[in-house]
Amino acid sequence: MKAHEIARLADGILVGDGDVEITHAADIGTANADSLSFSTSLEHVETLAGCVIVKQGSTQTAKAIVEVSDPRLAFSIACEILHPPKRSHAIHPTAVIADSAKIGDRATIGPNAVIGEEVAVGDDCYIAANVVIENGCTVGDRVTLHAGVVVGTDGFGFARDKDRYVKFPQIGTVVIENDVEVGANSTIDRGALGETRIGEGTKIDNLVQIAHNVSIGKRVVIAAQTGISGSTVIEDDCVIGGQVGMGDHARVQSGAVIGSQAGVLPGKIVRPGVWWGTPVQPLDEYKRQNAMVKGLARLRDEVKELKKRLS
Template sequence: MATIAEIAEWTNGQAVSSLLECEIRRVSALDDADVDAVVFASAADALENALQSRAGVILASAKIAAEHNDKRLVLVKDPRLAFSIVGDRLRPPVVAAIHPSAVIDTTAQIGEDTNIGPGVVIGAGVRMGNSCLIGARVVVEPGVVIGDRVRIQAGAVLGALGFGYARRPDGSYLMFPQQGALVIEDDVEIGANSTIDRGALEETRIGAGTKIDNLVHIGHNCRIGRNVIIAAQTGISGSSVVEDGAILGGQVGMGEHATVGPGVILGGGAGVLSGKKLFGAGQVFWGRPARPLKQYLRDLARLSRGR
């Protein structure tokens, strides 16, 4: 529960009336808003709708709300971010619990205030930090290291053997040793049915604050930096690197030993060839193979003209 003054403090905002009496318990969409809810408005038309709602607090930018004096307003720089901050503050804390159906090896170390759901399997030597939330049917293979406040949604598999083979002279295949580590740093979120392989001889590492959507696969020996966004159905082949702050859209494919530099943005469906290195913070790459957006659009225009 929060007051309007507390919400203004959390969001570094300015309340039109810090004396407004309210008890805010949740964030809400406009259609479901009541006096106990916070809503946000990023555009003028959305603000008009918010002002007509029953919401207890309205987060809006000073640019569009400066002429309004509604006592429910809190003026912020980025309403969407402010709304997320409030939602995080009001989200119930993780309740420490282990479902009776979870299978946890006796050598695994589980931190405090961690919630482990039904059907979870945690292997030998796993180390898991504090305040983690582990969804139903998650599998954490032996030796995986997980930091604090990590959220893993249902069905994810962490630390499976990587897909690496040596070819015999007769054409058959023998698995290359897959005995490395998997390290998941603090504040990582992993979506449902995603899979992250352990390293072969080294380690696979997911940097702090990275958010991984549903149905993502990350191969062995990959290094994913801090605060990376990876959208659904993306596949990253072994020994590839995605550096800090990069954004990968849905269905991106990366070949092995490829690199996506810090702050690079890959549009949905982009393909990065094996060994390719893409750099340029804030630069958008699109297409298969991925190339700068302007070049991709020029190529598309040429194709549409038939030459």
């Protein structure tokens, strides 16, 4: 790949030698003459990289410089070509695929993956080792399920009957739309009666729990170890931090950003904006309140002082 191709791909301005040949991507600090790298700083960073993608106005120098508005994005786009994912486009012989399952074209199914009855997996999917997709679930095109992901086990619903719990029926399904990625060992439960849905282009990190009947919109990002309780709705383009907990029947409106470790109470409606803490509140309020708590010692001293003056 040559520098001028990267400039074209990234819709950037080439400065320097467009014929610089690039073989791989690397961090700017460890790059060599064959490396493509990037910098988000406007200042020069010492580097051996043959080609560096930078922000317009940067003073960076290299054999080839590509100026763009978003260097990290441009670098990612170049890497889609430079480092395409290694895929076998084959079903590993140890995978267990039910006869009634339908697997799309060019799908890669890893060792020991288990695909249940009536499952549909779309084209160009990557289903990693030890993934389990239970009966009746639907997976779109270009979906990546990393190792150990479990899709479609029973949701967690029980009704108390004197001295035992009776299982509430968990007979729904899971629909994963196109271009979704789910991280290692995450779990997505089937709907109790209806469906659990993960919208197009949504990205989910490792060890995330998605309960029955949850509906997640398009292009939602959910970081590791977050848990979403039953029937909660996350609308399009939300960003959810790690270790967030959401109660059931909550609704996160389109464009909301929820900080890590936050807690959303059952039934809560989270409006667009940045949210933090347990129970979640707008970030500004959270910060104000946090500062106030930190100032409590002073407040207490002031009250003491007032009492003394009054006596």
